[in-house]
Amino acid sequence: MATAAAPAADAAPKGGGKKKLIIIIAAVLLLVLIGGGAAVMLLKKKAPAEGEDGAEDTHEAAPAPAAHAKPGAPPTFVPLDPFTVNLSDKEVDRFAQIGITLEVVDAHTADQIKAYLPAIRSNVLMLLSHKSSVELLTIEGKEKLAREIRRESVRPMGIELDDEDEDEAPAAADAPVKKKKKKKKHQVESPVTNVLFSTFIVQ
CATH class of the missing domain: 3.30.479 (Tetrahydropterin Synthase; Chain A)
Known part of the structure; x- marks a missing residue:
């Protein structure tokens, strides 16, 4: 009887081990996805901030499009x-x-x-x-x-x-x-x- 119970006890940890492994992998994937999403959000926030700083640059560089405009361009x-x-x-x-x-x-x-x-x-x-x-x-x-x-x-x-x-x-x-x-x-x-x-x- 004791020997029959032993395999059942061994089987339980194996099944639980697979479940734990799946849970750990899912948690790691979830963390990677959350981290990736956070990184994307941070990059999006930085881009407008640089655009605001660079807004002055774009205003200063406004003559560049004017080079294509025929009226303002020198002959x-x-x-x-x-x-x-x-x-x-x-x-x-x-x-x-x-x-x-x-x-x-x-x-x-x-x-x-x-x-x-x-x-x-x-x-x-x-x-x-x-x-x-x-x-x-x-x-x-x-x-x-x-x-x-x-x-x-x-x-x-x-x-x-x-x-x-x-x-x-x-x-x-x-x-x-x-x-x-x-x-x-x-x-x-x-x-x-x-x-x-x-x-x-x-x-």
């Missing part, structure tokens, strides 16, 4: 080497020496323009060589040339601008103007905002 210029070309005058040989600077929207665009400079110079040279001295000596002729250079300078980048002169030419006839306006529904924004002349000599 970016890309000067081209001077152009010397024979003009299309038939009566007498005449040539022009013209210095051109392109005004662009930002420094990134200036880098893009520089990458396309050989093609841009070629387009501008072709444009200038078809001009006569009579066209270039008037203010209207210079303004028209500036618009054409602006159009030709972005063409190598795959940007096609509407020809403003073609739209203005049929101003006398109302019907053709309406047709032109239909074609000009979506305008492409040019990265070259202005064309400036640094030298302009016609001889």
Whole structure:
């Protein structure tokens, strides 16, 4: 009888040992979860506190977004080497020496323009060589040339601008103007905002 009771007594501690082990593991897991939750809460509280301290930094660093804003940003210029070309005058040989600077929207665009400079110079040279001295000596002729250079300078980048002169030419006839306006529904924004002349000599 005593020997039969002994295995029962031994069995009880084994079963109790498993239960104790499960309880200990569950307690450890619970402590880890509680500790992790507390750590997350502390980190969340620290982040806004640093944000409050860093709020002054963000106010001081406010000009950074303004760098992307076009109105406040300083202009970016890309000067081209001077152009010397024979003009299309038939009566007498005449040539022009013209210095051109392109005004662009930002420094990134200036880098893009520089990458396309050989093609841009070629387009501008072709444009200038078809001009006569009579066209270039008037203010209207210079303004028209500036618009054409602006159009030709972005063409190598795959940007096609509407020809403003073609739209203005049929101003006398109302019907053709309406047709032109239909074609000009979506305008492409040019990265070259202005064309400036640094030298302009016609001889």
